[in-house]
Each structure stands twice: as C-alpha cells, then as structure tokens.
Amino acid sequence: MNQKITRRNFMGPLVMAGLSLPFAKSRVGSVTNAGKRIGIIGLDTSHSVAFTKSLNADSPNPVYDGFKIVAAYPHGSKDIVSSTERIPGYTEQVQKLGVEIVGSIQDLLHKVDFVMLETNDGRLHLEQAIEIFKAGKTTFIDKPIAASLKDAKSIFKEAKKYKVPVFSSSSLRYATGMQEIKQGKIGAVSGADTYSPMKFEKTHPDLFWYGIHGVEMLFTVMGPGCVSVQRTISEEQEVCTGIWDDGRIGTFRGIKSGKQDYGGIAYGKSGILHLGPYNGYDPLLIKIIEFFKSGIPPVDERETLAIMAFMEAADVSKNAKGARVELAQI
Numbered sequence: 001m002n003q004k005i006t007r008r009n010f011m012g013p014l015v016m017a018g019l020s021l022p023f024a025k026s027r028v029g030s031v032t033n034a035g036k037r038i039g040i041i042g043l044d045t046s047h048s049v050a051f052t053k054s055l056n057a058d059s060p061n062p063v064y065d066g067f068k069i070v071a072a073y074p075h076g077s078k079d080i081v082s083s084t085e086r087i088p089g090y091t092e093q094v095q096k097l098g099v100e101i102v103g104s105i106q107d108l109l110h111k112v113d114f115v116m117l118e119t120n121d122g123r124l125h126l127e128q129a130i131e132i133f134k135a136g137k138t139t140f141i142d143k144p145i146a147a148s149l150k151d152a153k154s155i156f157k158e159a160k161k162y163k164v165p166v167f168s169s170s171s172l173r174y175a176t177g178m179q180e181i182k183q184g185k186i187g188a189v190s191g192a193d194t195y196s197p198m199k200f201e202k203t204h205p206d207l208f209w210y211g212i213h214g215v216e217m218l219f220t221v222m223g224p225g226c227v228s229v230q231r232t233i234s235e236e237q238e239v240c241t242g243i244w245d246d247g248r249i250g251t252f253r254g255i256k257s258g259k260q261d262y263g264g265i266a267y268g269k270s271g272i273l274h275l276g277p278y279n280g281y282d283p284l285l286i287k288i289i290e291f292f293k294s295g296i297p298p299v300d301e302r303e304t305l306a307i308m309a310f311m312e313a314a315d316v317s318k319n320a321k322g323a324r325v326e327l328a329q330i
Helices: 007-019 046-055 087-095 105-109 122-134 149-161 178-182 206-222 282-294 301-319
Strands: 037-041 068-073 114-117 138-142 166-169 189-197 226-233 237-244 249-255 263-268 272-275
Touching (some): 037 046, 037 105, 046 068, 046 087, 046 282, 068 087, 068 105, 105 122, 114 122, 122 138, 149 166, 149 301, 166 282, 166 301, 178 206, 189 206, 206 237, 206 249, 206 263, 237 301
Parallel strands (some): 138 166, 189 249
Antiparallel strands (some): 189 263, 237 249, 263 272
C-alpha cells in the first residue's frame, strides 16, 4: 500500500535535507516524515485545525510517533454556508503549521501516506472516499461517515473492493468512562441513556449533523443490535428510544435549547457509571494514529452501520408522528 522505505532511499535524501536545513521554511519535512505523512481533505471543520495543532506542534506528544499533517485540500462543502465560510480562516491556520495547500484530491494523494477525510458535508464522502481508496490510502472518515445509510454501506463496500482499511467515529466515543465500560468496569451493560446538543442542517437527516455525538456514545456502550427506534419530539428536547434484540433499552436525548453538553449514564450488572465529560480530540487522534500504524479499525463496521440505521430510523419515526420503526425496514 505504501512505498517501502529502505536505508538507501531514506539516507540519501536525508543527507541532502540536512545540507539545506538552514534554508527550510516549513516545520513539516516530507523526508523526515516519509511513511508517516497524513493528508487532510476538507478544511471546513474545526476538527482539521485541532488535529493539525496536535500533530504539527513544536513538541508533539510522543504517542503520535512522528506522524504529521503535510498537505491539505480545502474543499469541503459547496453549499453549507456554516462550513464554506470557515475554509479561508482554517486554511490560513493550518498553513501556519507547515501544511501545504493543494488544488485537488489527486495532488494530495501523491504527497501523503494516509488520509483523514474531514469534509463536514457527509454527502460528499462516498465520492471522495472512492478517489482515496483507488490510491490505496488507509483512511479515517470523520463523522458522519455519510449523509445516508445507503452511502455508508457503499463506502465500506468500496473499501473492501480496493482492500483499504477504513473507519469512522465521533470523538465522543472516547469521552470519560466510555472505554472503561467496554473493558467491563460495570459488568455487562443492561441499558444506557446519553445526551448531546442537537443542531440541524437541512441537507442532512436530523441526527446526522450533531446528534450523532450522543448516538455514538450510546452505541459505544450498548453495541450493535438495536431493532427498533421511536422518536419523541418537544420544543426544547427530543428523545430517541431504542430497543435492542436482547430486550435492553437505550435512549438518546437531543438538547435543542438551554445548557449544551455531552454525557450520559450506563447501567451495568455490577455498577452504574456516569459518562463524560468530553475530553477533546486527542483521545480520538491517538486511535487514528494507532489505526494508521496497524491497519486495524478500532470501530467495527457493523457498529458504524448500526449507528447510521438508528439515526435514519429516527427520521422515519418523526415523519410517522412518533411511531416505532423497525430497523429491518430501513
């Protein structure tokens, strides 16, 4: 997938780079980062800036093992104003961190070993992902993996076709308490309630734009296996109730007004644990780097697709005036 680095093709350029070091203008060198070069597609989200700040810092956390963002293609949503208006500012910020701005995805793919697909607009992800997969680049796709369950399934199908490792996740998967639960801290989970802000974007199904954060938390602790969803809507909040195939109940509460925060509670056989607070982007970034090194996705495809099905079913329930919707119908 990536060009093998030998001592000969590594040391030659390194010597030349050392001779020209006093004249270097960028902190991110394509030679020193050979094999660890990351490209970003989409500078229309703050996630791109946050990841770059962590990886391209003057003294980055050693856990990142020398991986750097070396190139970025800014676009990006074409018609979501809240995204497009951010591109110039975010482009300037990552340039200051030593990132080369390129004019196309193909230009980017020639310069990097791995890709972070950060475009905020999930409608573009399938088209962009196929271009990346054809180049054989291991890929992280930021939330939402797509703007529909159909596109999400197609992304995984195309990844298999081109034999490219891929995963997608919200950073809330790694909020405080989430991984401890998965490691058995409270025993088998019998149910969970999660919450997050719920902002809307007309181009995406309701939960796909922001509610996905709380839904990701719910499935992180409950796992796949949800068979039905029922959505209850009020002016200030919404609740989506899921029934799992083993009878467990999980709920997501979307907060539309008032205090905005992320969290929840998980109920286990041997304890009850509060979820949160949110820990920022670095816990997810660590998992992304581990994934780039191993090629092993930290989130199972079935769970990602289950999240998408839950959110799509919630829209069907809304249109059916709150009726319970079987996921098998989605």
